[in-house]
Amino acid sequence: MATAPSVSYSMTVRLEVPAGGTAVSQLTTAVESSGGSVTGLDVTASGHERLRIDVTIAATSTSHADEIVDKLRDIEGVTLGKVSDRTFLMHLGGKIEMSSKHPIRNRDDLSMVYTPGVARVCTQIAAHPEDARRLTIKRNSVAVVTDGSAVLGLGNIGPKAALPVMEGKAALFKRFAGIDAWPLCLDTQDSDMIVEIVKAIAPGFAGINLEDISAPRCFEIEARLREALDIPVFHDDQHGTAIVVLSALYNALRVVEKRIGDVRVVMSGAGAAGTAILKLLLAAGVKHAVVADIHGVVHAGRDDLQNAETDSALRWIADNTNPEGVTGTLKQAVAGADVFIGVSAPNVLNESDVAAMADGAIVFALANPDPEVDPAEARRTAAVVATGRSDFPNQINNVLVFPGVFRGLLDAQSRTVNDEMMLAAARALADVVLEDELNANYVIPSVFNEKVSGAVAGAVRDAARAAGASAADVTTATSATSAAMAD
8 A cells, every 4th residue: 555645754854956947846856756745845045046945845754754865965956954854853852841820920929839828728638638629730630651561553662662652642631621631651561560550649630541551451450440549540542442433433324324233343453442442332232243363253162262361351252242153264254244343453354355345334444554454445345434544534533532531531520431431422422523514434523623522521521420420429518618619
């Protein structure tokens, strides 16, 4: 599958060229003939004989960017100056910062923000711990916790290398939901230690977002933290992905006029994301689901599921799916299926596999950057195609849900997150796409749709309150002083 130039590999090249002649057109020709794209060209200084030009270029990879620079260097009369990688420039010094909500202009401000005035607030919280939500940043803060063991498609790269991703996550929390999120990259991959660390830091936060922790450890860590803490614990790689997939499926089924309880769903991938998607689909009413991993279709009689060392999550899949007892390979299972959902590896299916699916087939090929099947090929016979990529329609992107989910949880002062809240989030996200907007190329809204975060937050907040999961539901008024304070 050909890869188009991407802003992810965008650079600005400073060049000096002769003021006259065809040097400028030679620049754009050299870039385009190399497969790049000129996205900006600015003259930053001009003289009678020479021009200084900043050319902004999109490439397909780091090596491709280097090839383009070499082509520019070879143009006669061109002097190559500084080459700036725009993505790296955006990360210089980090992408987030802490700032004070109140100016500290004089001694009075200092006395209220810090000592001695702050002691009164500390005393109030010591007497009434529930007031920490109202009188500190806790009410609007989320910890983004990782051990760096499963970062994007990069694998186990460790906590320091994971930090740019966690910073980005924190920036998205702020941009889309006004939440203050803090990246916490832990230098341990011991499950017991991670659980103890998160329990120890939890008093300062109203929610925990687990991120990029490898399976099957992520299942155990999440379950133990949910049991131990009185704030919601959400593993976005699992639950965020599941919510967006279900939301897109709701609308895709509207396009093809099928019912969720009638369709046969085949999934590729039984890791963290795949398991969470499966569980939410079952909660939403899917009755016919088959899952395949690297060893083929998961079924109760498979040889590797007969020993005591089998991954418990995989055994759960065998016990709760595949009611027809399908066996064999993924390709065999997908024949005649209504829906394919891939969260696994590139190119596990081809065009003929998609053509063998049922009429009105739905294909969600979510492996990134290379999907399970070429989207262009899938679109020739499938009715609806979605990917995890931004250069195709129907991008399945977790940023559609995790800011709104946490906004709703924090607003409800929820102590947990459950299937009902996630189902509400999926339905709310699907409903952002209006009936007159819905079509095969628009089953999920843009991440920049201004309605998304508010719709998801409202649905989650209402579901949390209906479930009695709010901290406010289990606490009473604290004191006359507390009651008089502004919320």
